[in-house]
Amino acid sequence: MSNRQDTTRDRVEAAITGPLSDLGLDVEAVELSPAGKRRLLRVAVDTDGGLTLDDVADATRAISAVLDDEASTVMGEQPYTLEVTSRGVDRPLTLPRHWRRNVGRLVKVVLADGTTVTGRLTGSDDAGAELEVSGSARTVAFDEVTKALVQIEFNRTEEDA
Template sequence: MLTEPLGALGLDVEAVEISPAGKRRVLRVAVDKDGGVTLDDVAEATREVNRVLDDSDVMGEQPYTLEVTSRGVDRPLTLPRHWRRNADRLVKVTLADGSAVTGRIVAAGEESVTLEVTGRRRDLAYDGISKALVQVEFNRRSTATGDGADEEGED
């Protein structure tokens, strides 16, 4: 019910979860889009989800609380668009054979992803990946920002 109306806003529905919370329920809707989700996107999505739910009886009579959020870094990368949207991020990948590799996403296609692992590029087919999570980097030095933080001697 939410995919088409949120798609019209340029958003992908990444997850819909309903969980009990006392006498109420919590309906969580996670959305994402190319370039990332802004607070304005979340507000607009919340209005649209409310409209869709108000026009239907899918939630029944029991009260609920609606939470619309961005996808978040804690969710596994499972679709090519997840990889593409996290280009240049560090990821930990568990392969189907049980081995693990950590690298930076260089490119993401429809069938595979290219990571930079210890200075070398490595292509991985999605069907050979059992789990992948973005790694949070607190002190990453970036040449893309142009803020000088990547110059020698600066922390």
């Protein structure tokens, strides 16, 4: 990505963070990429309790309003397509809120010492997370984590939850 696109992406993120926060939404990612004669602006948002279609619609309206009001200073004159999406299960857990929002899910964690731990996330705070690993509780400090991903479970039943 060019420096110009980086700058535009940063301006967009700065402009939309406040209005989305007013809706109770967090900006998780802003991506800007060329798409023919247009640009694709993809904004990932998230919230406690899970994102709904109404949240996405509200976010889309809020972002559109900001970008329409400030079109020349934020996005410039080149046309763009706006896509508002959820954070997605494949994004790594990098912030305490990501961990908090995934309590109850299976996570795979790679620690700084190279150890890999897979367990059910039972709780978290600003310093670390509690996992249930093979029936035992294990605390993982965030400063020891090099990578953490939610694991997709296709055969989990309601009783397991």
